[in-house]
Amino acid sequence: MSTVWLLIKREFVERVRQRSFIVATVLGVVLIIGLALIPSMIAGFASSTSTKFVVATPDALTTIAVEKSLETTGNVVEADPTIHPTTGDLPPSLKTKLMRGRYDAALIAYRDKQHRLAFAYYPKSASALQNADEVRSSLQRAVILADISASQRDAVSQALKFPFDVHSLNARYKNAEDEFFSQGIVYFLLIILYIAVITYGMQVATGVIEEKANRIMEVMIGAARPDQLLAGKIFGISAVALLQLTINAIAAAVAAIIAGVLYGSSPSGEQALTLAQKTQTAQQQQLSHLIATQGLPHVPWVTLAFLIVFFFLGFFSYAAIYAGIGSLLSKPEEVQQYSMVFMAPIIAAYVLAIFALQFPDLTVVVWGSMIPLVSPLLMFTRISTTDVPAWQIAVSIGGSLLAIWGLTLLAGKLYRVGVLMYGKPPRPSEIWRALRAHT
Amino acid sequence: MTPEVTLDVDNITKTFTNVRAVDGLSFSAKSGTVFGLLGPNGAGKTTTIRMVLDIIVPDSGAVRWQGKTVDGDIRRTFGYLPEERGLYPKMKVRDQLMFLAQLHGLSAVDAKKTIEDLATQLSLTEHLEKAPQELSKGNQQKVQFIAAVVHAPPLLVLDEPFSGFDPVNVEVVKNSIRQLVAAETTVLLSSHRMEQVEELCEDVCIIDRSRAVQSGNLREIKRNWPDRFIRMTQLPNTDFLKDFPGASVLPSRNGYLDVKLPSGHAPAELARAAIASGPLDHFEVVEPSLNDIYLAAVKPEQTT
Numbered sequence: 001m002s003t004v005w006l007l008i009k010r011e012f013v014e015r016v017r018q019r020s021f022i023v024a025t026v027l028g029v030v031l032i033i034g035l036a037l038i039p040s041m042i043a044g045f046a047s048s049t050s051t052k053f054v055v056a057t058p059d060a061l062t063t064i065a066v067e068k069s070l071e072t073t074g075n076v077v078e079a080d081p082t083i084h085p086t087t088g089d090l091p092p093s094l095k096t097k098l099m100r101g102r103y104d105a106a107l108i109a110y111r112d113k114q115h116r117l118a119f120a121y122y123p124k125s126a127s128a129l130q131n132a133d134e135v136r137s138s139l140q141r142a143v144i145l146a147d148i149s150a151s152q153r154d155a156v157s158q159a160l161k162f163p164f165d166v167h168s169l170n171a172r173y174k175n176a177e178d179e180f181f182s183q184g185i186v187y188f189l190l191i192i193l194y195i196a197v198i199t200y201g202m203q204v205a206t207g208v209i210e211e212k213a214n215r216i217m218e219v220m221i222g223a224a225r226p227d228q229l230l231a232g233k234i235f236g237i238s239a240v241a242l243l244q245l246t247i248n249a250i251a252a253a254v255a256a257i258i259a260g261v262l263y264g265s266s267p268s269g270e271q272a273l274t275l276a277q278k279t280q281t282a283q284q285q286q287l288s289h290l291i292a293t294q295g296l297p298h299v300p301w302v303t304l305a306f307l308i309v310f311f312f313l314g315f316f317s318y319a320a321i322y323a324g325i326g327s328l329l330s331k332p333e334e335v336q337q338y339s340m341v342f343m344a345p346i347i348a349a350y351v352l353a354i355f356a357l358q359f360p361d362l363t364v365v366v367w368g369s370m371i372p373l374v375s376p377l378l379m380f381t382r383i384s385t386t387d388v389p390a391w392q393i394a395v396s397i398g399g400s401l402l403a404i405w406g407l408t409l410l411a412g413k414l415y416r417v418g419v420l421m422y423g424k425p426p427r428p429s430e431i432w433r434a435l436r437a438h439t
Numbered sequence: 440m441t442p443e444v445t446l447d448v449d450n451i452t453k454t455f456t457n458v459r460a461v462d463g464l465s466f467s468a469k470s471g472t473v474f475g476l477l478g479p480n481g482a483g484k485t486t487t488i489r490m491v492l493d494i495i496v497p498d499s500g501a502v503r504w505q506g507k508t509v510d511g512d513i514r515r516t517f518g519y520l521p522e523e524r525g526l527y528p529k530m531k532v533r534d535q536l537m538f539l540a541q542l543h544g545l546s547a548v549d550a551k552k553t554i555e556d557l558a559t560q561l562s563l564t565e566h567l568e569k570a571p572q573e574l575s576k577g578n579q580q581k582v583q584f585i586a587a588v589v590h591a592p593p594l595l596v597l598d599e600p601f602s603g604f605d606p607v608n609v610e611v612v613k614n615s616i617r618q619l620v621a622a623e624t625t626v627l628l629s630s631h632r633m634e635q636v637e638e639l640c641e642d643v644c645i646i647d648r649s650r651a652v653q654s655g656n657l658r659e660i661k662r663n664w665p666d667r668f669i670r671m672t673q674l675p676n677t678d679f680l681k682d683f684p685g686a687s688v689l690p691s692r693n694g695y696l697d698v699k700l701p702s703g704h705a706p707a708e709l710a711r712a713a714i715a716s717g718p719l720d721h722f723e724v725v726e727p728s729l730n731d732i733y734l735a736a737v738k739p740e741q742t743t
Contacts, residue, residue: 003542010538014530215525219586221494222519223542225511 007232088120372403518592
């Protein structure tokens with residue numbers, strides 16, 4: 001044990017001391033705080049200055065209807081009673097007003113040839129342009145109410161805001177938000193595990209190759225057993241990963257608190273989200289942002305515990321595989337050449353997990369959630385989105401532990417074989433022969 | 440105390456895909472002595488060393504340490520200086536040596552003291568706080584040497600330990616090796632530097648094309664060597680050598696005439712013939728050098 005401990009300590013201390021680690025960590029923190037704060041800042045800015053309209057309509061009644069429609073969403077409306085447009089063109093006086101004044105947009109209402117109420121929208125500011133769809137839907141109410149008699153108006157107005165209550169009978173989700181968060185946390189694991197495997201798993205592989213390339217391996221193999229050397233490498237780098245991820249998590253939490261203090265947590269968070277939906281196509285970014293700004297109130301603690309368990313199971317499985325592949329390569333450059341070999345398993349698991357998110361109860365997913373390598377992602381997806389029998393969770397965790405143990409032993413064998421393999425990467429038949437020679 | 444055989448290499452053979460790297464090699468090394476493993480590049484020295492160190496397993500035969508077949512646990516008591524540098528390039532020398540010493544089971548206190556002592560002995564103290572990549576080749580090799588001996592191994596395997604050293608440092612390292620030998624360490628030395636091997640080794644084994652071509656106690660090998668080496672005054676006329684078939688003039692050094700005299704001729708006869716052909720001030724029968732033995736044992740690479 002003390003041997004492994006020494007190896008872990010060396011790996012951790014030497015890596016954390018390196019300038020590259022310090023630079024990467026600082027950059028990561030800056031990036032996280034930036035990413036978390038910028039959308040909130042934009043959202044905060046957007047909410048503080050609502051769109052300011054200058055409006056011209058055919059008659060006073062329409063003006064009232066339009067004002068009512070737009071003001072409900074927090075906008076400022078200023079009508080110009082001197083102009084009654086008959087086409088969608090922007091009257092010159094209104095244009096002057098729009099350009100000189102502090103308006104974001106002009107809205108022209110007029111009657112077209114069929115005498116229908118029509119609108120022409122002249123946004124000046126960028127946010128007003130982005131809001132075009134919103135403005136259009138706000139005006140629907142005005143259009144409906146414009147051409148009906150006063151007696152009908154109350155009835156229609158009532159009908160427009162009919163009651164619609166959701167009473168979820170789903171045991172898991174009380175409302176849409178719950179479901180959203182359950183899936184969100186799955187995405188969170190997917191992303192964090194993917195990043196960890198790609199960056200730190202790769203470091204395990206390159207770490208092994210570097211020791212081979214500078215021949216320290218020949219000395220080390222005389223001081224410790226191959227499985228001890230590999231365990232030291234895997235757990236040492238995992239400790240580095242954990243440190244860096246923890247620093248990042250703290251940074252995210254700090255950013256969330258700052259965002260909350262500066263912009264008021266809940267509304268700005270939602271605004272940020274709607275804004276994010278428009279500006280960012282990647283669903284993950286919205287989710288991680290939402291989690292960052294709103295916390296995890298809808299996810300049970302048990303699920304969070306499983307998140308940590310399956311993160312480690314997944315990471316160690318892949319780290320052991322990467323250590324094994326690293327043992328067979330000779331030069332750090334070869335990692336690039338063989339990057340597809342490294343990436344394929346985690347990408348496959350990722351795609352499967354996205355699929356499982358939609359169909360968590362499918363037989364393939366149920367079985368997959370008990371097969372090592374894909375099981376950490378699939379089982380967590382199931383736990384978060386459906387009810388899973390305890391024995392299946394046990395099989396999944398047990399299987400993963402066994403796989404980590406077996407893969408580390410196998411990697412240790414490959415490492416021992418790989419000590420002497422310099423030059424071109426070996427053929428599968430050569431690996432097999434060498435493995436047998438040492439058993 | 441007579442030195443006891445500690446390392447016993449018994450008829451080991453290793454074949455890599457279609458290439459026989461080592462073929463039925465046997466030798467044994469004694470405690471408190473240096474055993475020299477010689478041979479041209481590619482003869483199988485490194486493969487032999489790797490089998491001694493249990494890095495690779497022989498196809499047949501055995502390597503024994505004090506009667507027991509060498510396994511991982513025994514091997515981890517050995518010290519090894521590989522031919523190529525094996526150091527963490529960015530890890531401070533002191534940290535690195537502490538790490539290796541502790542891996543070999545030394546306590547932090549003992550490790551610290553041993554490292555200080557060895558660094559003083561090899562005049563490396565001022566470099567302990569640097570990383571190997573900042574050091575000269577010679578100093579890196581010294582670090583590597585300390586790494587190999589820091590845990591006082593009973594068997595020390597040195598693969599080309601003098602490469603990268605200037606003559607002063609060669610002496611420094613030789614002295615360290617002598618001290619280890621005095622402390623009953625068994626040393627297995629592989630080198631191309633004949634003078635060093637000749638000076639340090641009691642026994643040698645010369646390998647050529649995966650087989651031992653000359654093996655045993657170096658002094659006995661020299662004594663039983665069939666050819667005589669004679670050094671005499673450079674004479675103006677060397678026609679008298681024609682009466683000694685097989686005798687050849689070696690490249691002259693220091694103004695002497697060096698002659699290799701095959702067995703069957705008595706040096707005394709050569710002396711008489713020499714006196715007859717000119718004024719002879721100096722006539723000496725010298726033992727063959729290890730270099731001579733090596734060159735005679737190892738056939739030049741055949742080019743087809």
